[in-house]
Amino acid sequence: MNIKMVTVGKLKEKYFKAGIAEYAKRLGAFCKFQIIECQDEKAPESLSEAQDLKVKQIEGERILSKIKDKEFVILLDLRGKELTSEQLAKKIDDLSTYGTSDITFVIGGSLGVSPEVVKRADMSICFGKFTLPHQLMRLVLTEQIYRSFMIINHRTYHK
Numbered sequence: 001m002n003i004k005m006v007t008v009g010k011l012k013e014k015y016f017k018a019g020i021a022e023y024a025k026r027l028g029a030f031c032k033f034q035i036i037e038c039q040d041e042k043a044p045e046s047l048s049e050a051q052d053l054k055v056k057q058i059e060g061e062r063i064l065s066k067i068k069d070k071e072f073v074i075l076l077d078l079r080g081k082e083l084t085s086e087q088l089a090k091k092i093d094d095l096s097t098y099g100t101s102d103i104t105f106v107i108g109g110s111l112g113v114s115p116e117v118v119k120r121a122d123m124s125i126c127f128g129k130f131t132l133p134h135q136l137m138r139l140v141l142t143e144q145i146y147r148s149f150m151i152i153n154h155r156t157y158h159k
């Protein structure tokens with residue numbers, strides 16, 4: 001199973017890097033895991049609606065260029081569906097059982113993602129109504145993917 005995370009913007013903070021590296025290492029026992037960073041588009045603090053859309057579209061093109069047709073895309077979006085850890089684990093397990101070996105999670109930039117990325121997504125999920133910074137979202141998602149494999153493999157990690 002190949003699990004990919006496509007993200008916008010750089011991971012800067014050492015403490016996020018360390019946490020993600022730890023879960024990525026653990027994930028190595030269950031899947032090939034990779035994180036792809038797309039460059040974020042510089043934008044002024046206050047944007048018109050058209051400028052906001054333009055920034056998201058430029059970032060969206062960068063995101064979509066990293067995704068192949070065969071990949072099952074799970075978008076992280078505040079407007080997405082809330083899942084439990086067990087439901088995410090079941091989704092990953094079902095996809096793998098029924099022949100999908102490439103799952104790609106997408107984390108957007110500071111403005112979110114373009115309509116084109118929303119359209120490409122096979123599923124959109126939400127981690128609650130709180131907006132998380134993209135670097136923290138990356139860490140939380142990596143842990144939840146690891147948790148999914150613990151659940152799938154009936155390990156004691158998940159309580």
Ligand SMILES: C[S@@+](CC[C@H](N)C(=O)[O-])C[C@H]1O[C@@H](n2cnc3c(N)ncnc32)[C@H](O)[C@@H]1O
Nearest residue numbers: 076077107108110111112126127128130131132
């Ligand atoms: C700083 S947030 C941008 C939020 C943006 N204002 C919006 O309304 O979509 C950056 C990215 O982190 C992810 N994200 C942040 N909080 C999230 C949450 N609670 N659930 C799902 N994804 C989240 C999304 O992928 C989002 O595009």
